[in-house]
Amino acid sequence: MIDPRTQLVADGYDAIADYFLEWSRRVEGDERARWRQELVRRLPAGAHILELGCGAGVADTGALAKRFSVTGVDISPEQVSRARVNVPGADFMCGDFTRLELPAQSFDAVVAFYSFNHVPRDRLAGLLVRIHAWLVPDGLFLCAFGTGDTESWTGEWLGTSMFFSSFPPETNRRLLHETGFTLELDELMTMVEPEPDGESRWQWVLARR
Template identity: 35%
Template sequence: MNGNGESNRDAVRRSYDTVAGEYAARLHDELAGKPLDRALLTALLEQTETGTAIADLGCGPGHVAAWLAERGARTVGVDLSPEMVATGRARYPAVEFREGDLLALPAEDGAFGAALALYTIIHIAPGDLGRVFTEVRRVLRPGGLFLVSFHTGDEVRHLDTWWGHEVDVDFHFLDPTRIAGLLEEAGFTVEMRLERAPYPHEAETRRGYLLGRRT
């Protein structure tokens, strides 16, 4: 674990701690305006082995995990930010929350039937993405699905302020072909790949989605 990577994760942790309350208040119902995301989550849920848990990696305050829980899933939210985890626990008692790092997930081998990481890997140093996907594979059961989404492109956007709060966080835009290759190298078969334009209420970036199955 290099110093730069550790420093980057500390900055991400502090930044999301800072905006946790406002993030939850602003985005708690964001799925209501994202029909494609709801469809993909429903497909993930329908293909997850009955009785197994779904991990929401980089869950933030847990609204996506809660949406799945409302539809019968057993969900575990994992986030780097202690304040996000605390906010989620207060808002969504039906979801189990764990504080944790995607490079060392707080779960045993094969603990989950499926996993998702929605706009989570955009905060990972590009050189660490392969290790993250290998770790996700570790905690999935054989045949488990992994849904990942991100902003597409090749730029890095940095925020010093977010909703009026001082932060220090980078957003890495990613190439879907590269991400698909890294998933395959980590032991996933990529079953679905798509991109969409932003909805009117979203930031003006193209969104990429990949669905991989653990081999």
């Protein structure tokens, strides 16, 4: 059974599937391409990558799938159906990535672009343990973490109902260290979203198992 907070996220992204893409194109100062490059230059050819919260696959899944074997996971059926059309060369699963069961040491990298601020705080530590287990030794984890001190926020966002949750950067850092990750890069970035709040602050981390 899906956690009701995550069900809200799924229903929300279903409802705004097309609008979210249009909104994303108007975000200013998004440095995801630079972070993707930081990952790519550390990966061997043919690496296996797991993407958590891939959305419609437009920005990152497609770019990564040109060079690597990519599996995308998203809880929103509408997002996954778009991703399958947009990136025919990748594999996709529709489900809650915090409950995913995958073989140990089956990925060279796990990536998450702007999806962890929807993970309830009480599920983050367990998720990091799973990611660590899915990675091969020396495998890489690239993630844009939310930075707000927000246990739980539910409300209207982009015209739909949405759930957000995040820890401040020092807590994300501590949880990563406690899981056994070594942080190679750890930077705070601000970008400007067209609505509703304008500036949003993210913690980009590239960590190694």
